[in-house]
Amino acid sequence: MCLEPSREIMTNSVIKCENVSKQFYSDGEMVQVLEDISLEARENEILVIFGPGQCGKTTLLKAIAALEPATGGTITINGKKKTKPGPECGLVYQTIALFPWLTTMGNVEYGLKVKGMGKKERRERANKYIKLVGLEGFEKSFPIQLSGGMKQRVGIARVYCNEPDVMLLDEPFGHLDAQTRYLMQEELERIWQTEKRTIIFVTNNMEEAIYLADRIIVLTNCPAKIKQEFKVDFPRPRNITDPEFLKLRKEITGILDPLE
Amino acid sequence: MIKRLKKINKAKIFIGFASICGFLLFWYLGTAYTEVGKVMASPIDLFWRFLQSAYEPIGPHTIWGHLLSSISRVMMGFALASVCGILLGLVMGSSPLGEAIARPLFELLRPIPPIAWISIAVLWFGLGEMAKYFIIFLSGFFNITINIYTGAKAVDQELIGAAKMLGCSDRKIFTTIVLPSSVPYIFTGLHIALSSSWAAVVAAEMVRSTDGVGWLITQGMGISDTSQIMVGILSIGVVGFILSSIMRGVEAKLCAWSRVEKS
Numbered sequence: 001m002c003l004e005p006s007r008e009i010m011t012n013s014v015i016k017c018e019n020v021s022k023q024f025y026s027d028g029e030m031v032q033v034l035e036d037i038s039l040e041a042r043e044n045e046i047l048v049i050f051g052p053g054q055c056g057k058t059t060l061l062k063a064i065a066a067l068e069p070a071t072g073g074t075i076t077i078n079g080k081k082k083t084k085p086g087p088e089c090g091l092v093y094q095t096i097a098l099f100p101w102l103t104t105m106g107n108v109e110y111g112l113k114v115k116g117m118g119k120k121e122r123r124e125r126a127n128k129y130i131k132l133v134g135l136e137g138f139e140k141s142f143p144i145q146l147s148g149g150m151k152q153r154v155g156i157a158r159v160y161c162n163e164p165d166v167m168l169l170d171e172p173f174g175h176l177d178a179q180t181r182y183l184m185q186e187e188l189e190r191i192w193q194t195e196k197r198t199i200i201f202v203t204n205n206m207e208e209a210i211y212l213a214d215r216i217i218v219l220t221n222c223p224a225k226i227k228q229e230f231k232v233d234f235p236r237p238r239n240i241t242d243p244e245f246l247k248l249r250k251e252i253t254g255i256l257d258p259l260e
Numbered sequence: 261m262i263k264r265l266k267k268i269n270k271a272k273i274f275i276g277f278a279s280i281c282g283f284l285l286f287w288y289l290g291t292a293y294t295e296v297g298k299v300m301a302s303p304i305d306l307f308w309r310f311l312q313s314a315y316e317p318i319g320p321h322t323i324w325g326h327l328l329s330s331i332s333r334v335m336m337g338f339a340l341a342s343v344c345g346i347l348l349g350l351v352m353g354s355s356p357l358g359e360a361i362a363r364p365l366f367e368l369l370r371p372i373p374p375i376a377w378i379s380i381a382v383l384w385f386g387l388g389e390m391a392k393y394f395i396i397f398l399s400g401f402f403n404i405t406i407n408i409y410t411g412a413k414a415v416d417q418e419l420i421g422a423a424k425m426l427g428c429s430d431r432k433i434f435t436t437i438v439l440p441s442s443v444p445y446i447f448t449g450l451h452i453a454l455s456s457s458w459a460a461v462v463a464a465e466m467v468r469s470t471d472g473v474g475w476l477i478t479q480g481m482g483i484s485d486t487s488q489i490m491v492g493i494l495s496i497g498v499v500g501f502i503l504s505s506i507m508r509g510v511e512a513k514l515c516a517w518s519r520v521e522k523s
């Protein structure tokens with residue numbers, strides 16, 4: 001079963017985290033959330049970060065995006081040190097965070113517009129990605145008129161359209177019902193197969209992780225440290241009943257603490 | 261679903277209409293068959309009086325002229341209050357320094373009812389139009405400022421983060437995120453301010469004026485003409501209602517994104 005004619009060679013690392021750590025101070029007490037995290041994401045791969053709820057996954061992504069910078073370690077994107085939020089990182093929020101006063105089109109073309117791209121050109125580009133995520137016909141809808149799955153499609157298109165060096169997806173399907181969630185996983189894989197990007201995908205759902213990942217990094221409970229890395233090299237699209245799928249799932253389950 | 265909503269709407273309109281009719285009937289019976297008739301005109305008399313005032317001047321103008329004077333005063337004060345209130349509200353809501361400077365002063369002046377300023381307005385500006393503009397301005401300004409301040413403070417920080425990550429500069433954050441997300445608050449402020457400006461103009465005119473609906477009422481009181489007073493009161497109600505409806509219409513258009521029903 002060879003469904004992948006030509007996978008790009010994934011060797012250049014696009015993003016590199018070295019010894020990243022993060023502490024919060026709340027009520028004068030120090031809380032360590034990230035501890036000595038070193039990882040890299042290679043060009044056009046889907047790197048899944050898998051960890052239990054509240055372990056620090058969102059904190060890690062926000063540190064990578066420099067929205068809430070890390071307190072220790074360095075983060076580089078294509079060799080450049082990342083110090084403030086900018087368009088080289090695209091974040092798809094756990095809370096979706098669309099601009100409610102803009103339509104689907106307005107949201108998707110936002111990044112291009114603030115960069116000063118002309119209307120005709122940006123409409124063309126935005127239309128391409130609206131089509132890619134399957135939202136044709138909903139260009140003029142406001143977020144409030146869309147279902148959860150559709151909103152997250154807008155979120156993905158908004159980031160895709162902006163062509164960041166790396167896309168960070170923070171439990172993007174966490175709020176969706178199970179059926180929509182499966183559908184969106186398949187959709188994300190299709191979108192990524194159509195136009196490859198470097199993706200860091202955060203989840204606490206093991207099947208989602210194995211379904212999407214090229215590599216899985218398993219985090220420990222708070223403070224989050226890297227527990228182990230798994231390579232997922234069997235062909236896509238994957239099926240949860242594949243023997244290889246089940247074997248890997250067993251393997252990952254085996255290393256988790258019983259509490260997790 | 262939509263059909264049912266329409267049905268409910270129809271029923272609502274019908275009940276509203278019936279309640280107004282019931283009120284008029286009650287009023288009519290009260291004035292026709294009880295002592296109340298001596299101090300209050302019946303709705304039918306009042307209706308004729310109203311029509312009469314549309315072409316026969318009371319004092320300097322017909323009712324239209326009085327309404328026009330009052331409305332133009334409101335518009336003047338309200339426009340001034342909107343510009344100043346929106347600017348101050350946005351500054352207070354988006355700049356910590358602006359907030360630190362303006363907030364305490366603002367909170368001190370805000371609880372003072374606009375009417376309380378009338379005497380000082382007359383001393384400062386004399387008896388002319390300026391004093392009225394000032395009162396109307398005050399009655400709108402605080403309402404607008406506080407709402408817009410709240411709106412600018414309430415901007416979702418995540419949206420600001422999202423905008424920055426899409427490449428938005430700090431300067432454009434204000435115009436593309438803070439401003440549009442404050443629009444519903446801006447409208448709430450303008451709406452309340454318009455109603456209170458309309459109330460304030462009447463008060464200002466009742467203190468000292470040569471025309472306007474407020475004048476109509478005080479002048480009616482001077483000559484003990486209850487139906488003239490009531491013509492004044494009713495037209496205040498009707499115009500207030502119309503101004504409010506216009507505001508709601510504009511708001512529904514511009515804030516569609518925060519209201520539209522899921523279909």
Ligand SMILES: Nc1ncnc2c1ncn2[C@@H]1O[C@H](COP(=O)(O)OP(=O)(O)O)[C@@H](O)[C@H]1O
Binds near residue numbers: 053056058222
């Ligand atoms: N701004 C903050 N101040 C203090 N503690 C925080 C802050 N943000 C997150 N945390 C804490 O860090 C931990 C990890 O949070 P988060 O990264 O959101 O977890 P996850 O995304 O894996 O569910 C939580 O225990 C949370 O309470």
Ligand SMILES: [Mg+2]
Binds near residue numbers: 057058059094170171
């Ligand atoms: Mg999270």
